[in-house]
Amino acid sequence: MELGIVWLVRAAWIAAILPMVIAFIPISKLTSFHQLLLGFARRGKIIQPSSQKWTVPQKFFAHFYVLGVAWTTFLLATTWMYACKTAPLFSEEFQFSDIASSLTGGSSHVFSFHKSHLTPVEHRFKVWRAVFLLLLMEIQVLRRLIESFYVFKYSPSARLHILGYLVGWFFYTVAPLSLCVNIAPEVARFAGNLVAEFIAKGKGHTSSPEFDLLLSLTPLLKLGLYQWIGAAIFLWGWIHQRRCHAILGSLRESPSQAKEYVIPHGDWFRMVSSPHYLAEIVLYLGLLIANGGTDITIWLLFGFVVGNLTLAAGETHRWYLQKFENYPANRHALFPYVY
Numbered sequence: 001m002e003l004g005i006v007w008l009v010r011a012a013w014i015a016a017i018l019p020m021v022i023a024f025i026p027i028s029k030l031t032s033f034h035q036l037l038l039g040f041a042r043r044g045k046i047i048q049p050s051s052q053k054w055t056v057p058q059k060f061f062a063h064f065y066v067l068g069v070a071w072t073t074f075l076l077a078t079t080w081m082y083a084c085k086t087a088p089l090f091s092e093e094f095q096f097s098d099i100a101s102s103l104t105g106g107s108s109h110v111f112s113f114h115k116s117h118l119t120p121v122e123h124r125f126k127v128w129r130a131v132f133l134l135l136l137m138e139i140q141v142l143r144r145l146i147e148s149f150y151v152f153k154y155s156p157s158a159r160l161h162i163l164g165y166l167v168g169w170f171f172y173t174v175a176p177l178s179l180c181v182n183i184a185p186e187v188a189r190f191a192g193n194l195v196a197e198f199i200a201k202g203k204g205h206t207s208s209p210e211f212d213l214l215l216s217l218t219p220l221l222k223l224g225l226y227q228w229i230g231a232a233i234f235l236w237g238w239i240h241q242r243r244c245h246a247i248l249g250s251l252r253e254s255p256s257q258a259k260e261y262v263i264p265h266g267d268w269f270r271m272v273s274s275p276h277y278l279a280e281i282v283l284y285l286g287l288l289i290a291n292g293g294t295d296i297t298i299w300l301l302f303g304f305v306v307g308n309l310t311l312a313a314g315e316t317h318r319w320y321l322q323k324f325e326n327y328p329a330n331r332h333a334l335f336p337y338v339y
Helices: 002-024 028-041 058-086 096-103 120-150 162-178 184-201 213-221 225-250 275-291 296-323
Strands: 055-057 159-161
Touching: 002 162, 002 296, 055 058, 055 162, 058 120, 058 159, 058 162, 058 184, 058 213, 120 162, 120 213, 120 225, 120 275, 159 162, 162 296, 225 275, 275 296
Parallel strands: none
Antiparallel strands: 055 159
């Protein structure tokens, strides 16, 4: 079952990435396919009035984050409970050498895809790494949900292609799952057993789960260098994305200002046209590093984020260049000094 769900999630990411890979191939016969894919990626101000068939209001972006918060919170809560009950990291049975090995990801190199045999200690660290990643994801989706209501003032005319809307639902379903997919079957069995016990014995006969805040947080402090480096990179991207979103949100004082666009300035806007996309790539890079770089599933998640945002950033940059004659010539689309 474990391999089945892992490969199902990986197949989903590959299916989502493949059209973007094809679209990036520089062959004239694929130009029409490239334009078609760009049409799906367009949103908001970039969508032409003549292309608004099969679209939904851009404010529907909030739906993604409601789903993301609900789903990530569920995965985080069940995985954290499972970790506390079955994967303690404070037992005296641990030897210093085992812990040191686990802190650095075991004997394999951090970016090796070789899957080594997991010892019980290594497996416990694997479980807590999943908790750590889900905790970071929770911080991200919560902020995005708050921004969708209080920061962004979407124009009533701003639209999003229906396929882009469905991709958003796909992403915020599969991305949180990808962060814990390797242990998802055992967590599901654990949660299922709790539910079965509740049903069989009833509320009055079911033992209340004991919660110790210190014991539930201490294992996270035992994680290794890669986790904390990844978390630092994640927070770096998270902070800059928050700043860039605040800049974009301040450009329009009210949603009724539908056609009033100005050039954004400040923070990473000094270098690129879509710094909020660049920040998103940075924070998902942080998740990849925090995982240890050994899980192909999270590499595929990261690949999808890079491909999807590269397409969107390219369209945004072209729109800025066409809209503003005095657009800063030193700005690139997404990656400073490169693209």
